[in-house]
Amino acid sequence: MSGTPNGALGHGRAPSLEEIEEMAVAAYGDLPEEFRTLCGDIRFIVADFPDEEIIDAMGLDSEFDILGLFEGRPVGDMGVPITGEMTNRILLYRRPIIDYWAEHEETLEAIVRHVLIHEVGHHFGLSDDDMEELERESE
Numbered sequence: 001m002s003g004t005p006n007g008a009l010g011h012g013r014a015p016s017l018e019e020i021e022e023m024a025v026a027a028y029g030d031l032p033e034e035f036r037t038l039c040g041d042i043r044f045i046v047a048d049f050p051d052e053e054i055i056d057a058m059g060l061d062s063e064f065d066i067l068g069l070f071e072g073r074p075v076g077d078m079g080v081p082i083t084g085e086m087t088n089r090i091l092l093y094r095r096p097i098i099d100y101w102a103e104h105e106e107t108l109e110a111i112v113r114h115v116l117i118h119e120v121g122h123h124f125g126l127s128d129d130d131m132e133e134l135e136r137e138s139e
Contacts, residue, residue, distance in 0.1 A: 017046045020094050020112060027113035030138040043089040050093055064096045068115040070122040090119040
C-alpha cells in the first residue's frame with residue numbers, strides 16, 4: 001500500500017491478499033479494546049473466493065455472493081471448550097470485496113471494516129443495529 005496517501009488504494013489496481021489482510025488487522029485494531037478482549041483468539045484469513053463446500057453449504061448462486069464469513073462458536077456458546085476445536089476465524093473474500101468496491105463509492109478500507117465488523121458481530125450474536133453502532137464507534 002506504499003505510495004498511496006494514508007494507505008488509501010485508488011481504483012487503479014486490485015489489492016493483494018496481504019493488503020486486504022492489513023486493512024482487516026487495522027480495522028480490528030480500531031475496535032474498542034474491551035470488545036477485542038472479549039473476542040479472544042480469532043484468526044483472519046483472506047482468500048480470493050470461498051471454497052466449493054461453503055458455496056454449497058450456504059446455497060450461494062455464485063462465489064461473488066459472499067464477502068466474508070465467521071467460522072467458529074459464538075461467544076454465547078463458548079462454555080466449556082470442545083476437544084480438538086479450531087480457533088474461531090473470520091474469512092474475507094478478496095475478489096467479491098473488490099467487485100463490490102468497483103461498484104460503490106466507499107473506500108476499500110471502509111468496505112473491509114464493514115465486512116470485518118459484521119463477521120465479528122456474528123461471533124457475539126449481535127443484531128444489525130448493534131453492528132452498525134460498533135461500526136460508528138470504530139470510525
